Amino acid sequence: MYFFKNEFIPAHDVHISPNDRGYYFGDGIYEVFRVYHGELYECDAHMDRLERTALEVKLTLPYSREQFVNILRELISRNSLTEGTVYLQITRGEASRAHPFPQTAEPVTLAYCNEVPRPLATIQHGIRAVTQPDIRWLRCDLKTLNLLPNVLAKQAALDRGVQEVILHREGIVTECSASNLMIVSQGELLTHPANNLILHGITRLVVLRIARSLSIPVREEAFTTDALLQADEAFITGTTMEITPVVEIDGRPIAGGTPGPIARQLQAEFERTFTK
Template sequence: MHEIYLNGAFVAPQQAMISVMDRGFLFGDGVYEVIPAYAGRPLRAAEHLQRLENSLRGIGLQAPLSLPEWSEIFGRLLAAEPDRDQALYLQVTRGSAAHRDHRFPARPTPTVMAMAKLMPARDPAVAERGVAVVTREDIRWLRCDIKTTSLLAAVLLRQSAQEAGAEEAILVRDGLALEGSTSNLFLVQDGQLITPPKGPLLLAGITRDLVLELAGQAKIPIQERDIAVAELQGADEVWISSSTREVMPVTRLDDRPLGTGCPGPLWRRVDALYQTFKAELRRSAA
């Protein structure tokens, strides 16, 4: 990491400091985004920034920067490693106040931060064998569509999965499988691609939407509907997706093989489409 954007300035990481009175530090009162960038080209930056604006609106904050202003920041952060794949992280909190108080400050000055870090290439062995997941009861709040920095519940759930030897926790509420602690969920049954519908109980993933777009262009049948947790073990295929994972096949569920125990044919087809999309994005940067 070469430098960080913080409140209008680019500074060295060791010089990037905020007040201990910042509400992001005290309350987790903020939102964030993660945007993958390939050869200096952010993937669907406008869509990510629209989601950021939606999250800001959800917590009663106005967008602090315009799309062109964000784009200028991204360009400088990515320029340090122009030929490498990177992940942009941006965060906006409600800023600092003179006193710790749950009530909003009358005139907040948001804290705005962005940074880029190298994004490791996907391990081919992991893609070939797939990953293990576990199901866990969803202990999060009721506005999971806001990409908030208040992530303790998700942290505990992801740690629970890691301690069980799994990559991810699939979250279950009222008998429905909603999403992972850090990912969206897909199920394949009889050649049809199924994913839970958007709503307040899950985050509308930008990668999720791209997967659906690519599948639709390939004439793969798609259904957005509730998924009963009982459907997972009998599914032909299960996938998870996120900005940094892309699309990952699940081959073990709650310590039992899922489907054939190997990545399925529809995942291989959609993953190939996704990799082609990435390659075209990289070429457009040349």
């Protein structure tokens, strides 16, 4: 069951217009909500980010925050979703193809559920990654539909037989193709500041909150690829990946090629935030 244009309908009844600006311009925004035990995780933080992105791209949201949340909860209920994700997308609407904002188009909302199991194997054993220049635009903080550079980066990782790409701008590490990145150096947790060069990840926010509660020193500060390769630990954070250790980068082992103790500690505390 999908939510599309103000109604709940079967997937086969969803028909996207070829004149939708999301289709030919990527003119839209989205959010991916994690669902644990049938409930939206960190819902307020996701809605804050959705509203901020909409404001920055000058897209008028068709529903209030309360209405959006009610729609998503109803969607979870109708799909009997216990564990997975909910995808929410709003485009600027249907209009003839022209770059300026249309005067009469109405935003189009689409939402659906996915059953997504927790990534227990990668959390336990870690993943391998490679580094690559960050070729994306300069508003990576906005969660828009313009994801082709991310798609190319992810595919580049798979083509090289690893699971993720770590992006950098002239040697300064930013984030990954579909997740944020953190490292541990001499007991201190480092991650790129939440500015325009990275997505302000919700799991990233939770992990920083947990680290501070555990008195783990935290520094939101950019670091180099050299610092990355010399790190005591590295891990990614994301809605679907939770806290996943990175055990190899560019063929070089990190933390001896096994998940490090701080990543494990943070993951254990993270699980307590949704475990009943």
